Amino acid sequence: MTCNEDEASASLDREFRLIEETYGADHLDVVLARGYLTRLVGNARIARYLEQHHKEILSEFMQIVEQQTTAV
Amino acid sequence: MDGVLATGHGGVDADHVPVGNLVGSGRAYQLVGFTPDRDFRYIEINRALRALYPEVVASAVEQINLIGGRVVQEEATQLLTVNGEFTVSVCIASCLATASGALRWQIRFDTSLSPDVIVALRMDPENTEILDYYILPRANLPAPQVRLGEHNGLALDSFRFGSLDHLYEMAARVSVDDLQ
Numbered sequence: 706m707t708c709n710e711d712e713a714s715a716s717l718d719r720e721f722r723l724i725e726e727t728y729g730a731d732h733l734d735v736v737l738a739r740g741y742l743t744r745l746v747g748n749a750r751i752a753r754y755l756e757q758h759h760k761e762i763l764s765e766f767m768q769i770v771e772q773q774t775t776a777v
Numbered sequence: 778m779d780g781v782l783a784t785g786h787g788g789v790d791a792d793h794v795p796v797g798n799l800v801g802s803g804r805a806y807q808l809v810g811f812t813p814d815r816d817f818r819y820i821e822i823n824r825a826l827r828a829l830y831p832e833v834v835a836s837a838v839e840q841i842n843l844i845g846g847r848v849v850q851e852e853a854t855q856l857l858t859v860n861g862e863f864t865v866s867v868c869i870a871s872c873l874a875t876a877s878g879a880l881r882w883q884i885r886f887d888t889s890l891s892p893d894v895i896v897a898l899r900m901d902p903e904n905t906e907i908l909d910y911y912i913l914p915r916a917n918l919p920a921p922q923v924r925l926g927e928h929n930g931l932a933l934d935s936f937r938f939g940s941l942d943h944l945y946e947m948a949a950r951v952s953v954d955d956l957q
Contacts, residue, residue: 725935728935729912729936729937730943732936733894733912733914733943733947736893736947737862739893740860740862740893744861744862
């Protein structure tokens with residue numbers, strides 16, 4: 706193995722360990738974020754406001770919310 | 778032996794020993810001098826685990842309330858809805874040893890409830906103490922029934938915790954003012 710390969714491999718290990726540290730908590734955060742958005746767009750007044758003023762954001766939110774029901 | 782069973786004068790009051798206890802501990806068999814082929818310890822273990830379940834759920838509800846979260850507990854299913862935003866199903870994964878001595882834990886949950894998060898308690902090999910906790914998003918589970926080994930790789934073991942503190946943190950609310 707050349708020196709560069711060693712470095713690359715060490716760097717990959719570091720990246721992997723970083724991901725490992727936060728992988729679980731990050732996925733649980735996604736659950737929370739999705740739950741929060743579901744409640745947010747489930748509020749008729751908020752949904753109407755987003756519809757009128759931030760249409761793109763609402764459509765992004767809707768996509769995230771709909772993922773929840775299709776995930777098995 | 779006759780006296781024990783017929784009248785209870787032999788020190789055991791047969792009329793007043795609940796049958797469930799007798800069967801569960803295998804004592805009924807001991808009393809009549811019979812050694813069953815089957816191991817009845819599992820009945821006692823299952824009873825203890827069933828008793829543990831409401832304790833764990835009640836304590837989780839209490840802790841979430843303490844941290845300022847709002848929990849609704851569905852009576853029939855024990856499904857917890859936290860802050861109106863995510864649902865949690867608690868399951869106790871008892872420990873089984875395979876023929877080769879490897880330890881296995883079965884996680885089961887009701888798919889019809891579609892919980893967002895499954896909290897699985899892994900029991901120790903004696904099934905008397907809680908070993909650790911898996912706080913798992915349902916979306917990360919490959920199937921409704923998951924068999925855990927001692928080591929399960931990043932995809933599952935990243936969700937392994939020594940306590941339920943992470944779940945309580947998930948339920949905690951932060952004032953918008955504090956974010957600025």
